[in-house]
Amino acid sequence: MGIEALVVLIVVGLIAGWLAGQIMKGAGFGLVGNIIVGIVGAFIGTFVLGALGVSLGAGLIGSIISAVIGAVILLFIVGLVKR
Numbered sequence: 001m002g003i004e005a006l007v008v009l010i011v012v013g014l015i016a017g018w019l020a021g022q023i024m025k026g027a028g029f030g031l032v033g034n035i036i037v038g039i040v041g042a043f044i045g046t047f048v049l050g051a052l053g054v055s056l057g058a059g060l061i062g063s064i065i066s067a068v069i070g071a072v073i074l075l076f077i078v079g080l081v082k083r
Contacts, residue, residue: 012060013038016067023068024075037071045070 017034020041029037045066049056056062 008060009039009042010035012042012063012067015064016041016071019064019068020071020075023072024079037074038067041069041071041074042067043070044073048073 013035014031015038017029017036017038020037021029021034042063045068048070049066056065
């Protein structure tokens, strides 16, 4: 993995984590936590959407949308566990 791919991964994770925190109303975990939630969410979103046969494209916007969907799923599950 090159430095450019790592930077893109962190940027997508940051954006996705922040957006998921906004969607889930205050379920964010700070800057580093949101990056981690966004990166893990990207894996979850890619897996779930792939299992459903949904493709959002190969661009940056498709990656962000997929990561946001996965991050929202992750925050929802974390919210259930915290109860």
